[in-house]
Amino acid sequence: MIQVEVVSPQGLLYTGEVESVNVPTVEGEVGILENHMYLMTLLKPGLVYFNGDDRNGIVVTYGILDVTPKKVLILTEEGYKLGELPPESKLREEFERAIKQQATAQTMEELKEWEKTAEKARTLLEIIEKYG
Numbered sequence: 424m425i426q427v428e429v430v431s432p433q434g435l436l437y438t439g440e441v442e443s444v445n446v447p448t449v450e451g452e453v454g455i456l457e458n459h460m461y462l463m464t465l466l467k468p469g470l471v472y473f474n475g476d477d478r479n480g481i482v483v484t485y486g487i488l489d490v491t492p493k494k495v496l497i498l499t500e501e502g503y504k505l506g507e508l509p510p511e512s513k514l515r516e517e518f519e520r521a522i523k524q525q526a527t528a529q530t531m532e533e534l535k536e537w538e539k540t541a542e543k544a545r546t547l548l549e550i551i552e553k554y555g
Contacts, residue, residue, distance in 0.1 A: 425457040431502040441473040462490040468546035518544035
């Protein structure tokens with residue numbers, strides 16, 4: 424068993440011991456078991472799920488994944504229990520606005536920020552579509 428904590432600025436979203444945890448990262452989805460090698464990487468928006476059950480998990484956005492052989496710490500900018508995501512209409516509006524803003528971005532930093540916003544909204548919409 425491996426200890427997992429998912430934390431956002433709003434507080435602790437999940438804590439518990441699990442057999443396995445799958446986490447979306449910039450390198451792809453990472454499956455983690457007890458005694459995993461040390462790892463620190465960046466999160467990307469997606470679903471964190473436990474024990475191979477993708478119907479019961481935590482939706483995360485950007486942040487940091489810190490893995491030790493006995494503990495997984497997920498620090499996310501935003502996190503939601505599956506089924507408690509923002510309304511679909513709000514996410515669609517956010518996505519459409521981000522796409523429009525990308526076209527008028529004045530700097531690379533602005534462009535990257537709007538790309539991140541669009542990716543987050545698109546991913547959350549895909550999760551709503553898949554899991555309801």
